[in-house]
Amino acid sequence: MxxxxxxxxxxxxxxxxxxxxxxxxxxxxxxxxxxxxxxxxxxxxxxxxxxxxxxxxxxxxxxxxxxxxxxxxxxxxxxxxxxxxxxxAQAEFSGTVRITASAVVSNYILPTLLLPIRERYPAIAIETVPSDSPENLLLREADIAIRMFRPTQLELVTKKLGDIPIIACAHESYLARRGTPGQPVDLRSHDLIGFDRSDAILDHAESIGLSLRREQFVLRTDSQTQLWELVRAGLGIGFAQKFLVERTPGMVALGFDLAIPMLPVWLTTHKELFTSHRIRAIYDALAEGLIDYINTPTS
Incomplete structure (x- = not known):
């Protein structure tokens, strides 16, 4: 050499x-x-x-x-x-913090949470990564992750913040045109909005004794944000986070329980990053905001 x-x-x-x-x-x-x-x-x-x-x-x-x-x-x-x-090891309340979360959380929940955080820590820049696939915290693809499942890596610090119910919902304009279903079996006569390649909704319906056919889902996509926008536009009945439905003007939660499993909310960071003052500050502020979002009743 x-x-x-x-x-x-x-x-x-x-x-x-x-x-x-x-x-x-x-x-x-x-x-x-x-x-x-x-x-x-x-x-x-x-x-x-x-x-x-x-x-x-x-x-x-x-x-x-x-x-x-x-x-x-x-x-x-x-x-x-x-x-x-x-x-x-950095101890400054400045620099950049990179946050990853699902597309729905990133687009419809995170902006509201970030408003008080930016006011409290104006010198900390925030980078967001909307993604429905897990980002690898261990290789610094993100500093903090909001997960809808429990992370298992030993190198991570995780905190469960609560659970979000998933409910059937529709826009009031759709219900005005087609009527409001009073019980789960009534869904069969409505336009349903659901997944394209995934059978998760069909499988769950079958498990509670409600037989639904793929053809009844007249609008199908694997994009979570697209699903929400289709329902919000009044195109049919879909399934979404309860708190998001309650906080969106014109959206109506249907009055029956489909026993859909709750969506857990976990906040995660690398254990070494947890000692960074700015990352710890944003982590704690996000935890506070998400807990408040989950536990504060809507009027």
């Missing part, structure tokens, strides 16, 4: 092994393709070792590269962990 390679060369090497091409690796790292190519050449020169086979379809990692990739990937994870530790 002529000299110890700079970490930027190893980072480029790792991206090329993962993606198998300079172009895809360059997109991930935000570098130009020629720069990435020079990084690979410089690493091979520093190691005095060939790492890739140049093919028409891209760069193919050879046996030596594959042996090197595992410790390099472990080093990347360790550096991400070090960044978490460094961030946790």
């Amino acid at each position: 002529n000299r110890e390679p700079d970490w930027s060369l190893w980072r480029s090497f790792s991206a090329v092994v993962k993606h198998g091409s300079l172009s895809a690796a360059a997109r991930e790292l935000g570098l130009s393709q020629p720069t990435l190519g020079r990084h690979i050449e410089a690493l091979e020169l520093a190691l005095d070792l060939s790492l890739f086979e140049r093919t028409l379809s891209g760069l193919k990692a050879n046996e030596a590269a594959l042996r090197l990739y595992e410790p390099v990937a472990a080093a990347e994870t360790a550096l991400a962990q070090a960044a978490i530790l460094a961030q946790g």
Whole structure:
């Protein structure tokens, strides 16, 4: 070895092994393709070792590269962990906090919660990540997560804030046109709004003795926000968070219980980040706001 390679060369090497091409690796790292190519050449020169086979379809990692990739990937994870530790050690009420939550929570609940938080901590910038798929807190894809399930990783700090009922609902304009169902069996004669690929609603209806057919769901989507907007527009009967229904003008909760499982609300962060003053401040403020949202009755 002529000299110890700079970490930027190893980072480029790792991206090329993962993606198998300079172009895809360059997109991930935000570098130009020629720069990435020079990084690979410089690493091979520093190691005095060939790492890739140049093919028409891209760069193919050879046996030596594959042996090197595992410790390099472990080093990347360790550096991400070090960044978490460094961030946790910061004691300032300034900087940025990144929050991830479901699309419904992010769009319809979080904005109201953030208003008093921004007033209390104006120097802390907030980044939000609306996502219905879990973000990996351990690799710093988010600092704080609002989850509708209990996280299980030991490295996380979690706090259950309460449960949100899911109810059948419709807009008053739809009920004015089609009438209000008085019992679950009446749903069969109404326009229903539900999931596209998921059978969760059909399976639950079957479990409580209410047989519904897919064809009765005349509007179907797997987007939670789209489901809510379709119901809110008066296109049919859907299923949504009780507190969101009660706080939305024109929305009506139907007066029967479908025994839909409650939606648990968990607040989560990495245990090392919990020592950061700004992240702890936002975490505690979010917990306070969500508990208030769950437990405060609507008028």
